[in-house]
Each structure stands twice: as structure tokens, then as C-alpha cells.
Amino acid sequence: MTSELIRVNEIFGPTIQGEGALIGQPTVFVRTGGCDYRCTWCDTLHAVDSAYRDEWCPMTPEAILMQIEILSGGRPLMVSLSGGNPAIQPLGDLIDLGRGEGYRFALETQGSLAKDWFSRLDVLTLSPKPPSSGMATDWQKLAECVEAAGPDTQTVLKVVVFDEADYAYARDVAERYPGLSCYLQPGNHTPPQAETSDSSIDMTGILERMRWLVDRVTKDQWYAATVLPQLHTMLWGNLRGV
């Protein structure tokens, strides 16, 4: 089998998924390099900015799966594909290979690129970016992503919320897709500097914005929403590789 190479920023775990629909579940992360967005508050610049391109390793699906198997001790679990924007990478063969060994796959993307292999994912998290990111949403592309995932993939929405404008955006996104679960996540004002391994976080601020968001949602009687913090940030700060 000749596969295209995948640009990998880091592979680590097992640890728990710290966000969204799979929160608390053991997983191995495969973070790919490269992103078509430049969010103001991006917390994974090392997987976005091409200045770090030298750190991204082109790997075959076979090599990636071997690394996953070493980390998991050969025992299948959920693999989380993240980035950057992992939808840029040719991940279809990796998913097929891994599924053949019993692994399951979840992917998170902003929804700017639809791929036919989305339908072979177990979970697709679409996290369109709110106004505070400085990015504009291409609604047509987002719709194509939902469409590409199809009925066999569990598709969910996740929106990061820093302020009222972001909250209004989240409501709009959820209203467009009443059939999809929507996860709200308070924004983290203290993303790490890419060149440091600083693990300090603004815990007080995170908890405050989380309480505000819970209050906002319940006052609005938006009972279909789920509000969850970034658990891994609370547990490990902004350290990479945990």
C-alpha cells in the first residue's frame, strides 16, 4: 500500500481526553502539523505556525499506528486526531488500518475542509471558531463536513466562548444543527508561548468564566447545551505531551 505521508507534530498518551463529548476517556493523541486558520487565542501554535514546520515529522500511516500501538501496549483504545487542522492531512488510510486492529478514531476540526473519510470516524467534533478568534466561518464548508460524516459517525459541535459575542455565535451554530449535541467550553486566556513549556495557568479566571457560562446557559434555559471546561488545562496547565 502506498500512502501519502502525514505531517505529525506529536503523538502522546495514553491520557484522558480533556474536552467535549469524550471527556474523561482514555485516549492517545495524534497531533498533526499545519492549519488554515490563525485564531488569535490558538493554544497549539507549535502545530500551526510553519515556523515550527521542522518539528513536524512526515510519517506513513503504518509508522503512526506502530507508535500508537507502542503507547497503548497494543490494547485498542480511542485515538484522538487533532491539530492544527487534521482535516488537511490524508488520514483515511490511518483510520482504516487502525480500525482493522480494533482502534477507534475521533477527530476535531474547525470545519473548514470536508473529507470523505470523515464517514469512517467514530466521533467527529466540529468546532467552528467564534468572533473572538478573529476568523470568519464558512457555513457552506461546515455543512459539507456534517454531510461528509454521514449517519455512522457521531458528529458533535463544540464552541469556545470568551464573551457575549461568542455566546451569541454558539447559539446560532446550535440552532443551525438542532440534531447535533453542542458543547460549550470557556476560553482560556493564558495559552502557552510555543517556545516555552510554561505550565502556569489562570485557574481563578478559568473557573470564573466557567461559572459565568453555566449561569448564562441556565438563565437562557438552553438546556440542550453541555458546558465543560478544558480538564487537561486544569490538571496539567499548558504543559505539552500529557
Add this chain to the structure above:
Amino acid sequence: MTSELIRVNEIFGPTIQGEGALIGQPTVFVRTGGCDYRCTWCDTLHAVDSAYRDEWCPMTPEAILMQIEILSGGRPLMVSLSGGNPAIQPLGDLIDLGRGEGYRFALETQGSLAKDWFSRLDVLTLSPKPPSSGMATDWQKLAECVEAAGPDTQTVLKVVVFDEADYAYARDVAERYPGLSCYLQPGNHTPPQAETSDSSIDMTGILERMRWLVDRVTKDQWYAATVLPQLHTMLWGNLRGV
């Protein structure tokens, strides 16, 4: 309709569910009074110890549902029945009434008493108590609870883990029910004194035990487990009514 009265300790919300399978989801809590257990680390003594019995209000299902509707603004959501041990109370009529209005019901109990109305719940969380609680598990009763819930109720396991003995117990429980999702929750060493509204918590200790538990589970390759902290304790400390 003549219903038996339900002993209610408190009704509050909407807030988010802070634990287990429904973490992050908006809910109204109905906490009933009375428990057949006396766990060493019980964090709801005010709903357990009969010294607080005077604070428990005997209510009809109709009165409870009215209170839920006021809190939720009449918009159906998930109602969380907790205690104490809510299985002691005659909750069947409340569930039927509420479901008729579109409300859904989740209940958490240690699994010492099975009721036929478990089958009318949307979610049943069985949280058998580990060795550190000082309580002994009646495995026959636990099995009866699973049986009573039947196929239409989503039944999950939740085990609080303070130490290695608790962890071994959690593994045993999960092995008995391979078909049920198992949620592990690090124990909180700082339960509130029932007579105070002290909200101080040992955040450092909670995070430390959470990291230990994640490490324990992943080292063991126990990938079917889900590890989640008590989010509400992290957000609001041990304050009651939030």
C-alpha cells in the same frame, strides 16, 4: 391521585450536573432525605443523618413537579434525583408525572435497594461504595438494581476512589458488569461540615488525586474506564444549593 409523600431535603437549579455520565448538562436537583448507609466521607450528611430530619419536607409528587417547573421556567430538562439514598423514597409517581410533561429523570443510588420504577428512569447511576466508605456491598442487591432498570434505562456505574483498595474494588465492580460504562471519581477529602456553609476545598489535593487516578488507569490499560472529577466541587467548593 393519592401518592405517598416524598421526603425532600432540597430542590435547586438549574445548574449543571457536575459528575458522571451527564457531566456538564443542565439539570434541576431534587435531593431526598434519608439513607441506609453511613459512609465515612459522606458529603451530604444533611440529607442522611436523621438529626436533620426536621429540615426534610414531606411533599407530594405534584408539589415537587411544580417546584421543578418554577425553577426550569416550565421548559423540560433533565431532573437529577439524589440523596441520601433516593431509592428509599416513593419516586415512581413523580417520574410518571414529570415524563408526562417532557422532563427526563436521572437517579443516583448506591444500589442497596431495587425499585420497579427504576425502569422508568432515563439514566440510573449505580455508585456502590468502596472500602474507604466503611460500608459493605450487597452484591445481590446491586444485581437486582441492574435488573430492575432493564433495557430502556441507561444504567452506568460510578465508583469514588480514594486509594489503592478502592481502585481494586472499582475494577472488581466493572468486571462484574462489562456491559455497563464505569465512571471513576477521585474522592474529596474535604467534605463540608453539615452545619456550615464553608466553601473552602482542597483544590491541590483534588487535582493531585485526579492525576494519580488518570495515571493508574492508563498504566493498567483500563481504557474502558472514564475518569472525571467532581466539577461542581471545583467550581463552587462545598457550597450547598448551586
